[in-house]
Amino acid sequence: MQYTSQYHSPLGEILIAADDIGLTGLWFEGQKYYALHLDKESQEQETQILKDTKRWLDVYFSGQEPNFKVPLHFTGTDFQNEVWEILCSIPYGKTMTYGEIANILAKRKVLERMSAQAVGGAVGHNEISIIVPCHRVVGSQGSLTGYAGGIDKTVSLLKLEKVNMDRFYVPKKGTAL
DSSP, rough: EEEEEEEOOOOOEEEEEESSSSSEEEEEETTTTTTTOOOOTTTOOHHHHHEEEEHHHHHHHHSSSOOOOOOOOOOOOHHHHHHHHHHTTOTTTOOOEHHHHHHOOOOOOOOTTOHHHHHHHHTTTTSTTTTTTTEEETTTBBOOOOOOOOOHHHHHHHHHTTTOOOOOOSSOTTOOO
């Protein structure tokens, strides 16, 4: 059973979901893939995991790095889960490229290379926005693309974390917007 609750963030309404193991979803209202894998019979109820998630978000949106973790329960494919675990290793206020994540995966799997596009697909389907920081993943030339919550939220979240935005840009056109 999944339990849900709403969170009122400075960037808009957020739906959060958890089961008895951990947080399973965190979506900005209206974002791409919104609540895609949420149980149809989920129940709105304040569980301890959801309360802890709201406390984490309060700290985060105050402009500070939360000093505690919320238990996570990834529900994607093995590949997606592996990518999402790498996202969790990106430090607060830092960024990583899709290619860098692909290189980490290739080394782990003892492969010559891994597709950055495949990584991009997994990043784009991240069910737990912000806490699993897909907004910290950027294009190799500094392009800000593909954040399911919207590019405006990517920019806002990176600025909140005091990331130097000088080398980043929003492309005028492209399939990842």
